[in-house]
Amino acid sequence: MIKKNKKFETEAIRTQLERTQFLEHSTPMYLTSSFVFEDAEDMRASFAEEKERNIYSRYSNPNSSEFIEKVCKMERAEAGFAFASGMAAVFSTFAALLESGDHIISAKSIFGSTHTLFTQFFPKWNIKTSYFDSNALEEIENLITAKTKVIYAESPTNPGVDILDLEVLGKIAGKNGLILIIDNCFASPYLQQPIKFGADLVIHSGTKLMDGQGRVLAGITVGNTELIDKIYRFSRITGPALSPFNAWVLSKSLETLALRVDRHCSNALQLAEFLEEHPKVAWVKYPFLKSHPKYEIAKKQMKAGGCVVAFEVDGGLEAGKKFFDSIKLLSLSANLGDSRSIVTHPASTTHSKLNAQERESVGISDGMVRVSVGLEHIDDIIEDIEQALG
Ligand SMILES: *Cc1c(COP(=O)(O)O)cnc(C)c1O
Numbered sequence: 469m470i471k472k473n474k475k476f477e478t479e480a481i482r483t484q485l486e487r488t489q490f491l492e493h494s495t496p497m498y499l500t501s502s503f504v505f506e507d508a509e510d511m512r513a514s515f516a517e518e519k520e521r522n523i524y525s526r527y528s529n530p531n532s533s534e535f536i537e538k539v540c541k542m543e544r545a546e547a548g549f550a551f552a553s554g555m556a557a558v559f560s561t562f563a564a565l566l567e568s569g570d571h572i573i574s575a576k577s578i579f580g581s582t583h584t585l586f587t588q589f590f591p592k593w594n595i596k597t598s599y600f601d602s603n604a605l606e607e608i609e610n611l612i613t614a615k616t617k618v619i620y621a622e623s624p625t626n627p628g629v630d631i632l633d634l635e636v637l638g639k640i641a642g643k644n645g646l647i648l649i650i651d652n653c654f655a656s657p658y659l660q661q662p663i664k665f666g667a668d669l670v671i672h673s674g675t676k677l678m679d680g681q682g683r684v685l686a687g688i689t690v691g692n693t694e695l696i697d698k699i700y701r702f703s704r705i706t707g708p709a710l711s712p713f714n715a716w717v718l719s720k721s722l723e724t725l726a727l728r729v730d731r732h733c734s735n736a737l738q739l740a741e742f743l744e745e746h747p748k749v750a751w752v753k754y755p756f757l758k759s760h761p762k763y764e765i766a767k768k769q770m771k772a773g774g775c776v777v778a779f780e781v782d783g784g785l786e787a788g789k790k791f792f793d794s795i796k797l798l799s800l801s802a803n804l805g806d807s808r809s810i811v812t813h814p815a816s817t818t819h820s821k822l823n824a825q826e827r828e829s830v831g832i833s834d835g836m837v838r839v840s841v842g843l844e845h846i847d848d849i850i851e852d853i854e855q856a857l858g
Contacts, residue, residue, distance in 0.1 A: 473541055476658065477726045483538040485530050497716045498530045527704040531715035538722050539678075540690050542657035543670050548690035549700050550715060554653060554673025555581050556708035557687030561649065561671060562590070562618070564702035565695065571615040572597040573608055575632060577625035577830045579651065579673075580818055602630045602831075603761075608640050616644075622651040623660075623769075626804075627814045627838040628831030629753045629778045631762035634769050638666020647695065653677070656805070658729045659771045668692050674710075676805035677775065679721050680728050684714040728807070728843065733772035735849060736841035740777045742850050748857045750780040750835070775805055777839045781857065785834040788813050794856035797848060798839070809842035809849050 473479055485495050503522045505511035513519050522528050536548040551557040562572070562585075574586060576599040586597040596615075600607040602625055619641050623632040634650065641648035649669045650662035656677040662670050672678060674686030687710070689699055703709065710718075733756075740754035752759070755766035756773030766773065781787045791813075792800060798809040802818065812818065815834045819827055824834070841849065 473544075476542060479541040480538060480725055481723045483534065483541055485534050495531070495534060495716065495719065498712050500529075500712075501525050525712060526707050526709050529709075529712045529715065531712040531719065532710050535674075535710070535715040535719045535722070536688065536690070538719060539657065539672070539688050542722070542725075543652070543661050543690050544663050545670065545690035546693040547696040548688055549696060549703055550674075550710035551687035551689070551703070551708045552710055552714075553685040554579075554651075554671070554675055554687040555585075557671050557673070557689045558582050558651070559585060560703050560706065560708050561669060561689045561699055562595070563706075564699040565647065566595050566617060568594040569615055570595050570617045571613055572618045572620055573611045573616055573646075574599055574619075575602045575621040575625070576600065577602045577628055577630060578620070578622050579626055579653075582620075582651070601829075602628075602632055605633060605636050605640070608637075609644070612644055612646070616646060618647045618649055620649050620651075622654060624654045624755055624766075624774055624776065625831070626654060627776070627778055627812070627818070627836070629755060629760075629774075629776055630831060631755055631760070631766045631769075633762075633765045634660075634662050634665035634667065638662075641668070642666055653805075654774055654776060655770060656725060656729055656774075658726050659733070659774060660769055663691065665769065669695055674714075674718050675803070677729060677732070678718055678725065678805075680725070680805055680807060681721065682803050682806040682808065684717050686710055686714050686718050729775070730772070731843050732775035732805070732841060735843070735846045736775050736777050736839075737773055738846050739839065739841050739849060739853070740773075740779075743777070743779050743853075746854075746857060748782050750782050752777065752779040754778075775841050777841060779837055779839075780833055781835045781837060783835060785815060788835040788837060789816065791837060791856050794858075795852060796855070797844070797852040798842075804838075804840035806840065807843040809844055810840040812838045812840075814838060 532550045598611040648667045650667045651671045653673040669691035743749045743752040754777045781791045801810045814832045
């Protein structure tokens with residue numbers, strides 16, 4: 469059961485394991501693969517699950533438990549399980565819940581590896597996926613069949629920064645008895661809590677804003693107790709668990725999540741406003757710009773606009789590449805939500821395997837640039853982008 473929560477920032481700092489006999493202030497690291505038993509009866513009762521206790525770190529570990537409890541409070545979720553990466557969370561969540569023959573309805577604009585999982589691997593186990601346009605939620609109900617089990621989406625989307633109305637998704641899932649799973653990694657639990665809008669499960673890649681400093685891979689799924697129990701039973705056997713070391717790093721990182729994300733968002737908004745006025749920029753997309761087509765929905769479901777700004781350099785692919793080659797301070801890298809600002813060119817990198825038409829259908833044009841706005845001083849971020857545009 470969820471206790472009455474304190475404010476977000478307070479829970480992020482004060483959710484902590486019980487102190488040991490050493491009365492440490494900061495949570496210690498429990499780098500141990502297994503745990504000991506008092507006697508034969510203790511061991512029997514533990515394995516029989518008559519006691520809630522740690523047995524083996526593939527099942528649970530104190531550091532992972534602290535991280536999970538913290539994210540549950542942040543997302544207003546009942547329970548969770550932590551994974552070695554965001555993709556381990558995505559895969560294990562579906563693998564635990566779906567049977568051969570089941571059907572997924574997914575937004576078209578989803579993380580590339582998730583898309584590959586749905587199209588190239590799930591068909592091996594006779595799990596099919598149909599896609600709806602992220603800007604046409606009315607398509608969803610037409611895709612539902614007797615075999616449909618899950619609706620899956622991300623908002624904001626990557627890299628197009630589209631916004632999906634979570635309340636509408638929640639209603640469709642509720643009305644049709646489907647499980648709504650939201651990948652909330654782009655927003656972080658600080659900006660948006662999908663469970664409030666009817667999501668049953670929320671997935672995060674902890675690698676992004678949660679760590680926020682580009683150090684560790686992690687993933688987590690939180691939500692409804694019954695569903696999480698199935699995910700836990702699958703995962704304790706198949707072994708995708710988060711390492712206690714990474715769990716410790718993440719739990720520390722979450723202490724500063726609100727502070728960091730506030731600055732990411734204010735920097736991103738200032739950059740978006742700068743780009744909107746720039747003559748060499750064809751368009752800019754950022755959820756909290758009034759010009760964003762879903763500005764009102766973004767305001768309804770998010771506290772601020774997030775760390776990612778997308779824009780189009782005038783002149784298409786060549787201009788996009790030239791812009792990249794001219795960047796001096798910012799990183800050309802594949803991560804996001806890092807303290808370091810990162811620029812990517814989806815058409816020539818992450819989405820180069822799609823043809824131009826497929827790219828267009830997920831909102832990626834040839835000159836499109838995605839910036840994950842970091843925590844450097846905004847003047848320096850703008851200066852680098854301005855000189856590269858020049
Ligand atoms: C990065 C990312 C993932 C995958 O997470 P990893 O930790 O890299 O495995 C899943 N979904 C979204 C939206 C992401 O950005």
